[in-house]
Amino acid sequence: MKKINFLIFGDIVGKIGRKALIQNLSNLKAKYKPDLTIANVENLAHGRGITKKTLQEIKDAGVDVFTSGHHVFENQQGLPLLDNEEWSKVLIRPANVGPNLPGSGWIHLNIKDTRVSILNLQGQLFMPQDPSSIFLSFDRFWKEQVNESSKSIIIIDVHAETTSEKNAFANYVDGRANIVFGTHTHVPTADLRVMPNGTVQLTDVGMVGAHDSVIGFEKNSSIKRFLAESTAPYKIPETGPAEINGLFVSLDMDTHKVLKVEQIRETVAI
Ligand SMILES: [Fe+2]
Numbered sequence: 001m002k003k004i005n006f007l008i009f010g011d012i013v014g015k016i017g018r019k020a021l022i023q024n025l026s027n028l029k030a031k032y033k034p035d036l037t038i039a040n041v042e043n044l045a046h047g048r049g050i051t052k053k054t055l056q057e058i059k060d061a062g063v064d065v066f067t068s069g070h071h072v073f074e075n076q077q078g079l080p081l082l083d084n085e086e087w088s089k090v091l092i093r094p095a096n097v098g099p100n101l102p103g104s105g106w107i108h109l110n111i112k113d114t115r116v117s118i119l120n121l122q123g124q125l126f127m128p129q130d131p132s133s134i135f136l137s138f139d140r141f142w143k144e145q146v147n148e149s150s151k152s153i154i155i156i157d158v159h160a161e162t163t164s165e166k167n168a169f170a171n172y173v174d175g176r177a178n179i180v181f182g183t184h185t186h187v188p189t190a191d192l193r194v195m196p197n198g199t200v201q202l203t204d205v206g207m208v209g210a211h212d213s214v215i216g217f218e219k220n221s222s223i224k225r226f227l228a229e230s231t232a233p234y235k236i237p238e239t240g241p242a243e244i245n246g247l248f249v250s251l252d253m254d255t256h257k258v259l260k261v262e263q264i265r266e267t268v269a270i
């Protein structure tokens, strides 16, 4: 039986997150043998968006495709990459925010003679940039970008705050999409499952970032902000253990049925 394997990571947070992935990706690849490796990069450059240097670092480490979220629009250095001829082949941003913002919300790749489409969406609940409905955005994508008879594999990064919106969405696309993984909260959920019509769903993959932290950021600076004692920018720990949260999915190349799913949760020394 021929397989097609996917290795997926949630939000990589800052230098320590990049280091954790760079130092461990070759081992993870040796174990899981992915045909495609995807990571969310909205927090890649010190928590805010991307830069060419930071993106190149994790591309060189072996990540193939980069999804993102609202923070990617906050880093002016990274904005041109979203429209750059080369980077835009592998770098996407939520499809359902600001039509005037740079970049595209999906890409189509050819892997092992299979069309693999990767779509990035941003939830509406408690999220900036006034996204349109992820449900209707998917329907539009399905109508305009997917040929139902050609059996492409569809992978969706749903960058959203609430479990309810992500969970409802996964049920809505069950049987149409192959993998729906959530990002943004930085906290992995324990609900990995194959849904009744065959879609793999994980409400949030979780981050790649500092373990002794508040969602990847220095804990005291975060607590101070909650206590309204500071409005200083978040700091990111540079040392200490890091956690790598990910998702592995293996599909049958002919039927696209799920052969194996596994949630990855590792704590590594940095
Ligand atoms: Fe994030």
Ligand SMILES: [Fe+2]
Pocket (backbone or CB within 6 Å): 042, 069, 070, 071, 159, 183, 184, 185
């Ligand atoms: Fe986010």
